[in-house]
Amino acid sequence: MHLEDLAEQAAQYRNEDAHIEREVRVCVAASCQSSGSLPVLEALKSACDTQGAGSCKVKGVGCMGLCSAGPLVAVADKDCALNESVLYRDVTPDDAPDIMASVCSTPVERLRCPTDQPFFSRQQRIVLEHSGLIDPDSLRGYIAVGGYAALVRALTEMTPADVLREVTTSGLRGRGGGGYPTGLKWSTIAKMPPGQKYVVCNADEGDPGAFMDRAVLESDPHRVLEGMAIAAYAVGASKGYVYVRAEYPLAVERLETAIRKAKRAGFLGAKVADTQFAFEVEIRLGAGAFVCGEETALMASIEGLRGQPRPRPPYPAESGLWGCPTLINNVETFANIAPIIREGGDWFAAIGTEGSKGTKVFALAGKIKNTGLIEVPMGTSLRDIIEVIGGGIPDGRAFKAVQTGGPSGGCIPEAHLDIPVDYDSLKTLGTIMGSGGLIVMDETSCMVDVARFFMEFCMSESCGKCIPCRAGTWQMHALLDTLTKGRGTRADLALLEDLCDVVRATSLCGLGQTAPNPVLSTLRYFRDEYEAKLLGDA
Incomplete structure (x- = not known):
């Protein structure tokens, strides 16, 4: 398969929906599902059929971010981004007729959620660029927005060394908490002697208050698989595992669907994209042990052993799964790979700070008005994240502290809210970036x-x-x-x-x-x- 062939296929999928002028997008990620978004989706489909809106399409999409306002429904022109849509919050099935009647007329003001507010306008979405826009279960939808183009380009127009060079140039650091340079880790494994190598996606998200990886897998699973496949090509691996929490059934279900469809379409398995590259991916379910997020314990669990860590060295890059070189990155790290290959390492390196490139996905939780998922450039201050994007503390109470990094992190007081959020700055305060959970506490917290x-x-x-x-x-x-x-x-x-x-x-x-x-x-x-x-x- 050549890149031109995939582009032609993407154009064909877009043309199949050429008669669609407007989309009604319903968030069907876990947070909105828990608020009742599935009945809303069915009610909107029924109202669409009843009103005969043939130029309108109702579909389920991934996380739109503002989880505290779910169920969320967006009405937009087919190619419009989330911040260009009419967004409705706290939608019930009874609201479906009014929403469908408003598709081509006046919005339903009683349900409207402004998209020009800082929660949406201050974000820069790279990892989340498709979340809330595409159907997570649709391979066609992913291809239509450019999905798997980065993989095909890497396989047909780049050498493994070229891929390593772009990832290294990007300055991407591991988003799982350690912040180790991704390009350096990949290069180390690529230098290992030829033979069996593995790529592992760590989706064992155990921090209290963290749901970034879950949301990405629920919203854009093909994005993660594409990143894993590119990584496997770069380091010479032929087998991959996604180690995901069993407590994430929706993420597991969508990941299983994505793996099956990607393999059927030739993006996984033997002769990927009609090349000599082969890469198989399997899912391994974690049993709920927080320690299995540690890479050596995770590997032991994949091997069928008790999930306990072992001393290092040797490091996984040298001796990992079954004694073979193993690359381990988390969900968000792999989700950054396709845009880096697509746009170039220099493009990614131009975002963020000197030592922390790109963007970071955060889960806002605790005593904050806008609970949900955001993605901002590295270097954004904690004050901007909490007071501007997050909307501040509810009920007129005062801010007291924010914990970053989950149980492994620390609590930061108001005096340090103006510090830029990057790996090095947080370290000076006695905390860490972690995987991206931010738990906000008000004056009532001891x-x-x-x-x-x-x-x-x-x-x-x-x-x-x-x-x-x-x-x-x-x-x-x-x-x-x-x-x-x-x-x-x-x-x-x-x-x-x-x-x-x-x-x-x-x-x-x-x-x-x-x-x-x-x-x-x-x-x-x-x-x-x-x-x-x-x-x-x-």
Whole structure:
């Protein structure tokens, strides 16, 4: 298959819908489904048939971002982006006739959600460019918007070295939390001797409040598969696995559909795009263990073993799945690959900051008006994300802290909200980017309680393989529990700080090494709340 052939196929699919002038798009991602979007979709289809709107198409699409306002319905010209549409919020099946009647006339103002608000206008969508626009189950829809063109171009017009060069030039860093340079990781595996190599997509999204990977898989699964296939070509791999949480049934279902259709169309399997390149992809379901997000534990789980980490080196790039070189990236990292190949590494590198290129997808959760999914350039300030895009704190309350990086991250106070969000800046504050969860807290939150909550999570999720994590997190939780009940002493507080240092320095894997971060950051910025709970100076 040549690139021209795929372009012709894409044009053919677009021409098949040439009679469609307007689209009614209904979000059918998990967040909107939980609010009742599937009955809304059926009601709109029924109303469309009843009113005989032959030039209008009703379809389900992926996440539109503003999850707190679901079910969301967008009405737009066929090729219009989300911010160019008429968007409706909190839609019910009873609203279907009014919405269909408004398709070519006056919008339904009582349901309208402005798309010129900062939540939409301040975003720059690369990973999410198709989310909310295409049917996640439609391969034709993905091809029609340019899907798999980057893969075909890589296979027919570029060498593996060319692909590696573009990814390295882009400055893309791993979006799973570690921030390791993607091009360097890929190049390391490409240099390994020829033989069996694997590509693994880490979709084991276990951070409380994080739903970025889930939304991407539910909204644009082919985008992730295309990125994996390009990566496999670049490093010389022939087999891939998507390790996804079993608690994400909708994402799993859509991923299964995408793999089946992509293989049938020749974008996966033997002789991909009529070339000599072969790449098979399988799904592996995680059993809910947070530690399996750590790459060595994840590989053990794929191999059918208990999901426990092992010491490194050797690193997966040298000895991964079944002792073979293995590339592991997360969902968002792979979703960035196709546009990098399409537009070029220099284009991607021009976005963001010096040390953190491109955009980042964040899940806004907690005490914030606009709960949902956003994508902004690296370097956007926390204040812009929370107060402008997120709409600020509801109910007239004051902001207190935001936690970045999940249980492995830290809590940032109001005094540091103007810091740019990038890997290096967050590190100076004692936290990390993580996979992209942002949990916002208002003045009613007790930061000692917050630290105890995350320590309880880390304690429960410890695999128990190493003593510092297994015993240390238990002891730290016990001390935090004593403090929250007002029975702690200064000796307890000193012991808590000592334990933080020991657990961080001696634990086997990232779970234990970063478990003290919420405690250390709250002690750093909210020590007065710990002091206020002390029983005395004993």
